[in-house]
Amino acid sequence: MDLSNYIYLSVILFTIGAIGVVVRRNAIVVFMCIELMLNAANLAFVTFARINGNLDGQVASFFTMVVAACEVVVGLAIIVTIYRSRRSASVDDASLLKR
Amino acid sequence: MTTSSHLVYLIALPLISAALLLLLGRKTDKWGHILATLVSASAFGIGVSEFFAMQGRTGDARAATQKIFSWISVGTFKVDASLLLDQLSICFVLLITGVGTLIHIYSIAYMSHDHDRRRFFAYLNLFIAAMLLLVLGDSYLNLYVGWEGVGLASYLLIGFWNQKPAYATAAKKAFVANRVGDVGLSLAIMIAFAQFGTVTFAGVKAGAPHASTAALTAIGAMLLLAAAGKSAQFPLQSWLGDAMAGPTPVSALIHAATMVTAGVYLITRSNFIFDGSSTARLMVVIVGGITLIFGALIGTAKDDIKKALAASTMSQIGYMILASGLGPVGYAIAIMHLLTHGFFKAGMFLGAGSVMHGMDDEVNMRRYGGIGKLMPITFATFGLGYLAIIGVPPFAGFYSKDKIIELAFNAGGTKGIILGGATLLGAAITAFYMTRLIVMTFTGAKRWDEKAHPHESPILMWLPMAVLAVGSVATGFLFNSGNSLVNWLAPVLNSRNEVGGEELMKPIVVSALALLAVIIGVGIAVGMYRKEVPVVAPEKVSVFTRIVRKDLMQDAFNEAVLMRPGQKLTEGLVKTDYFAIDGLVRLVAGIFASTSTALRKIQNGYVRSYALIMVGGALALIATIWVVTL
Numbered sequence: 001m002d003l004s005n006y007i008y009l010s011v012i013l014f015t016i017g018a019i020g021v022v023v024r025r026n027a028i029v030v031f032m033c034i035e036l037m038l039n040a041a042n043l044a045f046v047t048f049a050r051i052n053g054n055l056d057g058q059v060a061s062f063f064t065m066v067v068a069a070c071e072v073v074v075g076l077a078i079i080v081t082i083y084r085s086r087r088s089a090s091v092d093d094a095s096l097l098k099r
Numbered sequence: 100m101t102t103s104s105h106l107v108y109l110i111a112l113p114l115i116s117a118a119l120l121l122l123l124g125r126k127t128d129k130w131g132h133i134l135a136t137l138v139s140a141s142a143f144g145i146g147v148s149e150f151f152a153m154q155g156r157t158g159d160a161r162a163a164t165q166k167i168f169s170w171i172s173v174g175t176f177k178v179d180a181s182l183l184l185d186q187l188s189i190c191f192v193l194l195i196t197g198v199g200t201l202i203h204i205y206s207i208a209y210m211s212h213d214h215d216r217r218r219f220f221a222y223l224n225l226f227i228a229a230m231l232l233l234v235l236g237d238s239y240l241n242l243y244v245g246w247e248g249v250g251l252a253s254y255l256l257i258g259f260w261n262q263k264p265a266y267a268t269a270a271k272k273a274f275v276a277n278r279v280g281d282v283g284l285s286l287a288i289m290i291a292f293a294q295f296g297t298v299t300f301a302g303v304k305a306g307a308p309h310a311s312t313a314a315l316t317a318i319g320a321m322l323l324l325a326a327a328g329k330s331a332q333f334p335l336q337s338w339l340g341d342a343m344a345g346p347t348p349v350s351a352l353i354h355a356a357t358m359v360t361a362g363v364y365l366i367t368r369s370n371f372i373f374d375g376s377s378t379a380r381l382m383v384v385i386v387g388g389i390t391l392i393f394g395a396l397i398g399t400a401k402d403d404i405k406k407a408l409a410a411s412t413m414s415q416i417g418y419m420i421l422a423s424g425l426g427p428v429g430y431a432i433a434i435m436h437l438l439t440h441g442f443f444k445a446g447m448f449l450g451a452g453s454v455m456h457g458m459d460d461e462v463n464m465r466r467y468g469g470i471g472k473l474m475p476i477t478f479a480t481f482g483l484g485y486l487a488i489i490g491v492p493p494f495a496g497f498y499s500k501d502k503i504i505e506l507a508f509n510a511g512g513t514k515g516i517i518l519g520g521a522t523l524l525g526a527a528i529t530a531f532y533m534t535r536l537i538v539m540t541f542t543g544a545k546r547w548d549e550k551a552h553p554h555e556s557p558i559l560m561w562l563p564m565a566v567l568a569v570g571s572v573a574t575g576f577l578f579n580s581g582n583s584l585v586n587w588l589a590p591v592l593n594s595r596n597e598v599g600g601e602e603l604m605k606p607i608v609v610s611a612l613a614l615l616a617v618i619i620g621v622g623i624a625v626g627m628y629r630k631e632v633p634v635v636a637p638e639k640v641s642v643f644t645r646i647v648r649k650d651l652m653q654d655a656f657n658e659a660v661l662m663r664p665g666q667k668l669t670e671g672l673v674k675t676d677y678f679a680i681d682g683l684v685r686l687v688a689g690i691f692a693s694t695s696t697a698l699r700k701i702q703n704g705y706v707r708s709y710a711l712i713m714v715g716g717a718l719a720l721i722a723t724i725w726v727v728t729l
Contacts, residue, residue: 021710022707022710091705092705095705
């Protein structure tokens with residue numbers, strides 16, 4: 001099976017994730033889309049590792065997973081806190097920095 | 100050269116007195132005028148003793164110097180604050196302190212009703228100190244300090260009654276006109292330093308014969324500009340008439356006898372410069388010639404007695420400047436006329452002040468008439484001054500002015516005839532306007548108000564007038580007997596005894612011509628003004644009279660040629676500054692302000708738009724890399 005198909009899949013997943021971040025308002029969905037983009041990147045890393053025949057990409061994907069796990073913890077905590085104080089998980093409502 | 104240790108007191112005494120009166124203020128009101136007069140008199144005393152001490156010395160030892168302190172010492176440029184009293188300086192010292200003391204005495208009475216008499220005397224002393232520094236400085240730079248000092252004193256005294264806006268303006272006008280001349284003096288000093296590496300009179304004198312004619316001409320022209328500013332010569336003459344806003348004793352001391360003659364001093368002192376450049380001498384002669392006719396013409400149409408005398412001063416200084424441009428012997432003759440003029444003109448100004456004192460400060464001669472009978476002493480002293488100025492033998496002006504006319508005729512060729520003719524014409528006009536003045540003031544029917552009560556002035560006022568009148572009578576004969584003044588000044592001025600040049604006419608013929616001119620002038624004036632004099636100046640007069648009444652358009656000329664273009668230039672500069680320079684700065688600031696206003700809108704606080712921008716940025720980056728590596 002041609003390895004480039006994995007790359008295409010990775011690109012498609014990343015694009016879906018990016019579009020999701022931009023167009024969805026719900027913080028949880030935005031968050032899930034970010035995860036999707038990270039995993040798309042992971043897929044690309046692993047595929048490139050396979051293509052080049054070394055382990056660099058696989059190591060990088062582990063780093064990504066660790067960072068993603070941390071990010072999930074912090075991100076979900078922030079989202080829960082925002083939801084508690086504002087009764088809403090919409091990212092557009094959390095635009096206080098503008099003012 | 101003798102060294103002296105007490106020249107400095109000549110300047111220090113009046114200076115300290117002036118500082119005392121100004122700093123202690125009203126506390127000195129009671130005795131300030133007495134102190135000032137005593138100080139002036141003691142300066143005169145020192146001057147007289149120095150004069151006799153000089154008589155006792157001979158040759159080069161006659162001149163005395165005193166180094167006060169080392170003033171500037173920068174690299175090769177060294178200037179000492181030191182004084183030089185030579186045969187030329189002593190004439191001025193005696194004139195300044197002598198006439199100055201008389202005018203101090205006169206002012207005690209004249210200013211007795213003035214609230215600020217103390218301040219007046221403080222300024223007078225300041226003037227005496229500055230003027231003495233001017234004539235005693237041994238270098239151009241020391242002279243310059245005194246030159247500025249008398250300018251300041253003149254400004255303060257013209258504007259003494261500065262509660263009247265017109266008087267304050269007159270003071271400002273004098274200051275500005277003088278400033279133009281001062282620029283000339285400072286340029287002359289700079290050129291002299293560049294040329295000779297020194298600014299002392301002795302140093303410049305030693306270097307002058309080796310300098311190029313062009314340099315000497317440049318220095319001479321700049322010195323002439325300075326002299327024109329200070330001595331109210333063409334084309335900087337217009338301030339003198341307005342300077343009559345000052346109290347009359349000031350007009351007598353500063354604007355007749357001493358300060359305005361500083362220009363003549365400057366030129367005669369710089370004889371070594373002018374000896375080396377015939378072009379510079381020609382310029383001096385032209386300026387003097389124009390001014391002597393100019394001033395005399397203005398004098399014919401003035402109804403204000405002080406302004407008529409001011410015009411006359413301008414004209415007489417024109418004679419002196421003319422003489423000092425006519426070579427070695429001219430310098431001495433110029434100084435001679437300066438000294439005699441100092442006596443008779445100061446005397447006449449004090450006489451005019453005396454008349455004003457008796458007439459409630461009325462200055463319009465058309466409101467005088469028949470005062471001679473009521474003020475006999477004033478009439479007599481004024482009359483002697485009058486005879487002196489128009490040049491009736493054997494009064495003082497005859498000797499000095501006659502010499503100048505003779506000198507002018509002997510200048511040679513066409514130049515001689517033109518100059519001689521101008522001086523003769525000037526003499527005739529002088530006789531005309533002075534006769535007009537005296538006829539309108541002292542004789543004829545009375546034209547004054549019922550309220551005025553003309554009365555003779557107190558002794559403190561007529562005594563100085565009497566002394567000056569004696570001077571007007573005797574000085575000419577004194578200076579001329581055995582060429583005493585010319586011989587006395589010869590070591591400083593390189594002047595020879597005889598009137599030089601080829602003789603166009605015999606001296607006796609010149610004298611006769613001059614006398615004829617005077618008789619014609621007097622005759623016309625008596626004929627015109629013996630009859631009824633209208634109280635209001637007639638309106639229906641010729642164009643020429645109108646122009647002369649407006650001071651030959653000197654103010655209009657200055658306004659059109661200097662003031663208006665100057666204002667336009669300033670306006671233009673202000674506009675350039677506002678639109679071009681400020682505009683550029685404002686444009687740059689505006690670009691940044693509007694750009695940042697536009698950019699600020701990106702910061703809308705929506706997370707999703709930030710995300711979009713990031714995505715866009717990432718895409719753009721990738722696209723760029725793709726394009727570059729393609």
